[in-house]
Amino acid sequence: MNSDHEVINTVLNKLLELTQSFVLQLETKSSDEAENFVDQRQVLVEQLQEILNNQEMDHQQQDELKRILGWDERIQGHMLSLKNEAQQWLIQRSAARSQRSVYENNYAVDSYLMDKRK
Incomplete structure (x- = not known):
């Protein structure tokens, strides 16, 4: 029982370190770094859930x-900001593509150009 208590503390400490290191540089984190953070955090959360099936947290651990x-x-x-930024980029790209297609000539290969003389 005591070892489960220590394991909970260990996982909480890892979760704290991971979260603090991410938050300290939050504004410079890219979407790839945010995704990596979420993946690492999920592993720790799953470990914690597994332990909590057999052992409850004490009040200090709950506070942590x-x-x-x-x-x-x-x-x-921050993740919402990254999502909105990516969404804006996609919208701008789509708009640029549609504007460009208006100016590009899409002639059929077998078409003829006819001039009339006056």
Whole structure:
């Protein structure tokens, strides 16, 4: 039982370190780095869930988890910002493509050009 308690602390510490290191440089994190963070965090969360099937957290551990989860709003805000940025890029790219297609000549290969003389 004591070892489960220590394992919970270990996983919480890893989760804290991962979250703090991500949040400290949050504004410079790319979408790939955010995705990597989410993947790493998910592994730790799954480990924690597995342990919690057999052992409950004490109050100190619950407080630590709440503190870690307290950064989620900032993290989600940054991820939403990245999503909106990517969405804007796609919209601009689509608009540029449609504008460009208006000016590109799409002549059929077998077409003829006829001039009339006056």
